[in-house]
Each structure stands twice: as structure tokens, then as C-alpha cells.
Amino acid sequence: MSQAQSPIEVRIPEIQAPPHPEWPALSAAEERDLKDRIKALLKRNNATLVAHYYTDARLQALADETGGCVADSLEMARFGAEHEAQTLVVCGVRFMGETAKILNPEKRILMPDLNATCSLDEGCPADPFSAFCDAHPDHTVVVYANTSAAVKARADWMVTSGIALPIVEHLAGRGEKILWAPDKHLGHYIQRVTGAEMTLWPGACVVHEEFKSVALERLRRLHPDAAVLVHPESPAHVIDQADVVGSTTKLIKAVGAMKNPEFIVATDKGIFYKMQQTAPDKRLLEAPTGGEGATCQTCAHCPWMGMNALQNLAACLETGEPEIQVDPATARQAVRSVQRMLDFAQEHGIGMKGKGNA
Numbered sequence: 001m002s003q004a005q006s007p008i009e010v011r012i013p014e015i016q017a018p019p020h021p022e023w024p025a026l027s028a029a030e031e032r033d034l035k036d037r038i039k040a041l042l043k044r045n046n047a048t049l050v051a052h053y054y055t056d057a058r059l060q061a062l063a064d065e066t067g068g069c070v071a072d073s074l075e076m077a078r079f080g081a082e083h084e085a086q087t088l089v090v091c092g093v094r095f096m097g098e099t100a101k102i103l104n105p106e107k108r109i110l111m112p113d114l115n116a117t118c119s120l121d122e123g124c125p126a127d128p129f130s131a132f133c134d135a136h137p138d139h140t141v142v143v144y145a146n147t148s149a150a151v152k153a154r155a156d157w158m159v160t161s162g163i164a165l166p167i168v169e170h171l172a173g174r175g176e177k178i179l180w181a182p183d184k185h186l187g188h189y190i191q192r193v194t195g196a197e198m199t200l201w202p203g204a205c206v207v208h209e210e211f212k213s214v215a216l217e218r219l220r221r222l223h224p225d226a227a228v229l230v231h232p233e234s235p236a237h238v239i240d241q242a243d244v245v246g247s248t249t250k251l252i253k254a255v256g257a258m259k260n261p262e263f264i265v266a267t268d269k270g271i272f273y274k275m276q277q278t279a280p281d282k283r284l285l286e287a288p289t290g291g292e293g294a295t296c297q298t299c300a301h302c303p304w305m306g307m308n309a310l311q312n313l314a315a316c317l318e319t320g321e322p323e324i325q326v327d328p329a330t331a332r333q334a335v336r337s338v339q340r341m342l343d344f345a346q347e348h349g350i351g352m353k354g355k356g357n358a
């Protein structure tokens with residue numbers, strides 16, 4: 001089995017990552033006031049925070065303190081669907097808010113900034129993606145969570161990095177050929193591990209694509225006791241040097257479980273907050289990125305995740321805007337691929353608290 005050629009040429013839009021947002025510094029008193037305001041607004045709105053590991057550490061801490069969740073994209077989806085709150089405030093990027101709306105059409109889903117998108121989502125527009133699917137009618141369509149609602153609506157399965165491997169293994173075991181979108185590095189990695197026959201959409205994450213393999217080799221020589229942790233959206237030569245490859249949750253768990261005193265981490269550095277909380281005595285080092293001239297101007301921090309801050313979180317809870325809307329017909333189509341993943345996770349105990357490999 002191998003990575004197959006597509007009969008049609010896929011051209012993806014060029015993605016320009018925005019500069020990392022610069023938020024005005026807050027004094028200790030201003031920060032305390034903002035947090036108190038947010039806590040009161042959460043209560044008043046019967047709302048709960050659902051934050052990703054890549055967001056600002058203060059948002060993650062607030063989500064923890066207020067009974068919300070800080071998680072990877074699989075757990076964010078599950079938590080939002082299971083929690084009783086009528087308003088979910090998703091601190092992350094747009095596809096995470098859309099997934100919450102698809103799963104909970106009756107709930108109000110707020111996000112601090114709807115411009116917080118993702119290069120994978122932007123690089124996979126619904127129309128060319130649909131043509132890609134039409135050109136491969138005998139394939140099972142598996143899309144990564146980092147896609148629009150319209151792309152999820154065209155898919156048979158939605159997966160996150162925490163569950164992609166067992167789902168593709170399961171499908172390949174049934175003899176199915178897979179059309180994978182949009183992350184080519186993750187698709188290539190899954191293809192290599194599972195041996196599944198996969199045709200890949202050529203998208204990439206502007207943050208993970210910038211991790212550099214030669215510089216990583218150099219850093220590893222300087223830190224021979226360090227374990228290398230890599231998110232599979234990174235290029236193959238970086239993944240090849242990893243001691244652990246996996247979702248954000250899997251990488252955090254590795255820091256707690258492994259004996260190494262140091263870790264070289266190839267993913268968004270927002271994750272350091274939870275890693276350090278999990279293992280305060282361990283030393284965390286950023287994996288080297290392209291630096292100047294790199295396509296991701298921020299290097300190791302997603303500029304769209306950076307659009308979430310205490311200031312606009314408070315504003316969105318105060319005004320009830322911006323709110324995520326998903327066309328109801330699209331949501332009804334999309335929920336099938338999303339729910340299929342959650343059902344599979346439930347059935348196989350994947351990513352449930354304390355279980356599985358997520």
C-alpha cells in the first residue's frame with residue numbers, strides 16, 4: 001500500500017500568516033480586575049470556557065479555575081457536547097467554535113475573535129475540495145478537524161490528531177482507500193504508520209511547517225538527555241527525530257511520564273504552560289524554527305491562537321458577540337462525520353480521561 005497520486009491537480013491558496021497580535025501589557029491590578037469581571041460574566045451568562053492548549057496561559061488558568069476545560073481539539077469537542085452550560089466560550093481558532101456549534105446547534109457559541117482562523121482550514125476551500133472528492137468516488141473521505149463546516153459536511157469522517165491513527169487503521173483494515181485532507185504532513189505520517197492507501201490534499205500548518213530538522217539535530221547533540229516531542233503536523237524529517245509523536249494531550253502526558261530531565265518540544269509553545277504544570281521540575285526547550293525569513297512570522301506560536309486574550313474574552317462575554325453561526329443545513333450534514341469520530345472514541349475508549357493514546 002502507498003501514497004497514491006491524485007488524478008486531478010490540487011492548487012491551494014497561498015496563506016499569509018498575520019503578524020502575532022500585540023496585546024497591551026496589563027498591570028497586576030488590571031489583570032485581576034479583568035479576571036474577576038470574566039468570572040462574574042461567566043456566571044451571569046451560564047457560560048463555560050473551552051480553551052485550547054495553545055492559547056495564552058492566563059486563559060488556560062482561567063478555564064481551569066472556573067470549571068471549564070483546557071484540552072486538545074478532540075476533548076474540546078467532547079467537553080462542549082457533554083457540558084450542561086447553554087453558552088460555550090471557545091478560546092481557540094474558528095474551526096473549534098464551528099465544531100462546537102455543529103455538535104450543539106441549540107447552544108450559543110461565543111469566540112473572542114472570529115478572525116482567528118487556521119492555515120489548514122484556509123488552505124482547503126470547500127469547492128475545490130468537493131471537486132477533489134468527486135474525482136475519487138471510490139475513496140472514504142477523512143478530514144482533519146482543522147477544516148470548515150462545509151468541508152466536514154462533504155466528509156465521511158472527521159478526525160483529530162488524537163484519534164486519526166486508530167480510525168485510519170480501522171478503515172484500512174476494512175480495505176478502504178482514503179482521501180485525506182488537509183494536512184499533508186499528518187497524512188503522510190499516518191500513511192507511513194498504518195500502510196493505508198491514502199491520497200493527500202497538500203495543505204500545511206504554517207507554525208509546524210517551520211520546525212527545522214538540521215537545527216533540531218544540532219540541538220539534540222547539545223542536549224543528549226532530552227527527549228524530542230513532536231506534533232505530527234511537522235515535516236517528516238522532524239517527526240523522524242521524535243521520541244514521541246502525537247496530539248497535544250499525548251505530548252503533555254509524555255512530559256509527566258518520561259524520566260528525561262529535558263524535553264525538546266516541536267509544537268506551539270502555548271503548550272508549555274500545561275507541560276510545566278504537569279512536571280514543574282522538567283526543562284522545556286523550543287524546537288528550532290525557521291527564524292527570520294520563515295513563512296510563519298511568529299515562529300512556534302500560532303498567530304491565530306494569539307488573537308485570544310483576556311481583553312477580548314471579557315468584551316465578548318459582555319456583548320454576546322461575536323457568536324459562531326453555522327448554516328443549519330451544512331451543520332446537519334457535517335455532524336455525521338464529527339459524531340462518527342466521537343462514537344468511535346467512545347467505543348474504543350480513546351482520549352477519554354486517563355485512557356487511550358490521545
Ligand code: 13P
Binds near residue numbers: 071072205249
Ligand atoms: P490537537 O488536536 O493536538 O489539539 O491539535 C490541534 C491543532 O491545531 C494543532 O496545531
Ligand code: SF4
Binds near residue numbers: 205302303
Ligand atoms: Fe492551525 Fe497550525 Fe494554528 Fe494549529 S497551530 S490552529 S494547525 S495554524
